[in-house]
Amino acid sequence: MNASAVVVAAGKGIRMGHTVNKVYLTIAGKPVLYYSLKAFDEIDWIKEIVVVVSKEEMEYCQENVVKKYIFKKPIKLVEGGSERQYSVYNGITNTKVDCEIIAIHDGARPLIEKETVIKALKEAYLHKAVALGVPVKDTIKVVDGKNFILNTPDRKYLWAIQTPQVFERNLIIKAHQKALEDGFLGTDDTVLVERLGYKVKVVEGDYRNIKITTPEDLIVAEAFLKK
Ligand SMILES: Nc1ccn([C@@H]2O[C@H](COP(=O)(O)OP(=O)(O)OP(=O)(O)O)[C@@H](O)[C@H]2O)c(=O)n1
Numbered sequence: 709m710n711a712s713a714v715v716v717a718a719g720k721g722i723r724m725g726h727t728v729n730k731v732y733l734t735i736a737g738k739p740v741l742y743y744s745l746k747a748f749d750e751i752d753w754i755k756e757i758v759v760v761v762s763k764e765e766m767e768y769c770q771e772n773v774v775k776k777y778i779f780k781k782p783i784k785l786v787e788g789g790s791e792r793q794y795s796v797y798n799g800i801t802n803t804k805v806d807c808e809i810i811a812i813h814d815g816a817r818p819l820i821e822k823e824t825v826i827k828a829l830k831e832a833y834l835h836k837a838v839a840l841g842v843p844v845k846d847t848i849k850v851v852d853g854k855n856f857i858l859n860t861p862d863r864k865y866l867w868a869i870q871t872p873q874v875f876e877r878n879l880i881i882k883a884h885q886k887a888l889e890d891g892f893l894g895t896d897d898t899v900l901v902e903r904l905g906y907k908v909k910v911v912e913g914d915y916r917n918i919k920i921t922t923p924e925d926l927i928v929a930e931a932f933l934k935k
């Protein structure tokens with residue numbers, strides 16, 4: 709398989725409330741982004757890693773992540789956009805044209821494991837579009853603007869979706885282009901493929917693959933890493 713990884717790290721980390729972008733905060737002495745890249749660097753099918761970073765942090769990322777740690781794969785830094793979706797679009801359109809499959813991952817998910825990525829890549833080869841996910845453990849409610857419950861979806865159909873999300877290259881580029889044309893902004897990449905009428909397969913991931921979003925997530929991530 710000829711695959712590329714696109715790791716998005718161009719956010720601002722506002723919910724983390726730190727002066728430094730959360731992907732550069734450290735867990736057990738290394739930046740969050742280092743761990744998010746490592747699982748992809750170890751997979752033979754992945755031929756390159758495109759890391760999407762903000763213009764202001766390009767040099768910082770090059771010096772403090774790319775050059776500082778040893779990676780086997782070529783790492784290309786490209787500029788991000790004002791929304792995650794625009795950052796992803798810039799990443800996927802900067803992958804090599806001969807790659808068949810693209811795995812899109814949040815730089816803020818450092819606990820992703822190599823075996824889980826491989827499982828997603830294999831499924832994407834068969835189904836063209838997949839997302840990692842885990843069955844939700846809580847009861848989920850749909851709530852109105854005044855905090856009154858509108859309805860309670862049946863939990864057996866609810867999954868919390870993670871990254872990586874893995875797609876055939878042509879399909880995901882087409883899905884992003886259509887979203888751009890329509891002015892549609894999604895919170896993940898599978899929704900853009902769903903809009904094209906394609907079936908997306910959910911592959912069971914790992915509850916530990918959390919997204920570092922608020923300060924307590926760093927404590928949880930460090931605890932998992934130490935285990
Ligand atoms: N314009 C953006 C926004 C987000 N991301 C990336 O998308 C991932 C998931 O987004 P999120 O957790 O929302 O990160 P931030 O946008 O940085 O966080 P916040 O919403 O709290 O500002 C992160 O790795 C983030 O760096 C990005 O590349 N470009």
Ligand SMILES: C[C@](O)(CO)[C@H](O)COP(=O)(O)O
Nearest residue numbers: 792814869870871895896919
């Ligand atoms: C793509 C994602 O990680 C799937 O759970 C998530 O939707 C990103 O959302 P955010 O609003 O950028 O945190």
